[in-house]
Amino acid sequence: xxxxxxxxxxxxxxxxxNPALEAIKRLSNQQLQGAExxxxxxxxxxxxxxxxxxxxxxxxxxxxxxxxxLGAGRAAITPERVAINIxxxxxxxxxxxxxxxxxxxxxxxxxxxxxxxxxxxxxxxQQQGIPCQVSNTAGTFVCNHLFYGVQHYLxxxxxxxxxxHVPLLPExxxxxxxxxxxxxxxxxxxxxAAQVAVNCDKDSxxxxxxxx
Ligand code: PCA
Numbered sequence: 125x126x127x128x129x130x131x132x133x134x135x136x137x138x139x140x141x142n143p144a145l146e147a148i149k150r151l152s153n154q155q156l157q158g159a160e161x162x163x164x165x166x167x168x169x170x171x172x173x174x175x176x177x178x179x180x181x182x183x184x185x186x187x188x189x190x191x192x193x194l195g196a197g198r199a200a201i202t203p204e205r206v207a208i209n210i211x212x213x214x215x216x217x218x219x220x221x222x223x224x225x226x227x228x229x230x231x232x233x234x235x236x237x238x239x240x241x242x243x244x245x246x247x248x249x250q251q252q253g254i255p256c257q258v259s260n261t262a263g264t265f266v267c268n269h270l271f272y273g274v275q276h277y278l279x280x281x282x283x284x285x286x287x288x289h290v291p292l293l294p295e296x297x298x299x300x301x302x303x304x305x306x307x308x309x310x311x312x313x314x315x316x317a318a319q320v321a322v323n324c325d326k327d328s329x330x331x332x333x334x335x336x
Pocket of ligand 1: 264
């Protein structure tokens with residue numbers, strides 16, 4: 125039986141809820157076809173976030189790791205394509221760190237691509253009526269930091285990992301100004317993404333590019 129580790133971020137900034145955290149509470153110990161889900165809660169702090177997920181990988185020995193965070197303003201579930209080697213925090217993390225233009229891993233490569241089948245995930249979710257789009261930036265805050273740090277740790281291991289941002293929950297958009305998605309849809313989308321990552325060894329070749 126394969127294992128998927130889903131790492132979801134804790135609350136941060138002005139957000140009293142993190143849909144990623146709410147989602148992992150529901151996904152904990154769920155069964156997929158041919159795999160079981162394990163979860164871990166991730167602190168929104170520089171380096172500690174990476175250490176937490178690395179410790180969970182060592183404990184659970186997963187075949188696939190999905191890291192998940194809130195992308196406030198995103199209208200869809202967005203598998204990220206690329207992690208970049210820079211911290212440039214517009215707000216402080218939960219420990220008060222606010223680095224500006226500091227590499228995550230000194231002498232690390234500029235970027236790592238996701239090793240999840242991001243196109244297959246996107247197409248599958250869309251076919252199930254769940255809004256999903258490939259994203260080409262995970263930002264420069266703790267989500268990108270964790271994405272880069274875990275890709276660096278897992279390089280050459282054969283364990284698939286990537287980052288997925290999810291939208292706000294409806295109750296978080298108090299003035300009706302931002303797109304939202306129900307927790308049921310987010311949970312189902314992440315469950316499907318995990319199943320696709322377990323099933324697919326090779327990503328689908330479908331266009332999901334953007335023109336600025
Ligand atoms: N979202 C933030 C950090 C934690 C989270 O859930 C981000 O996008 O960097």
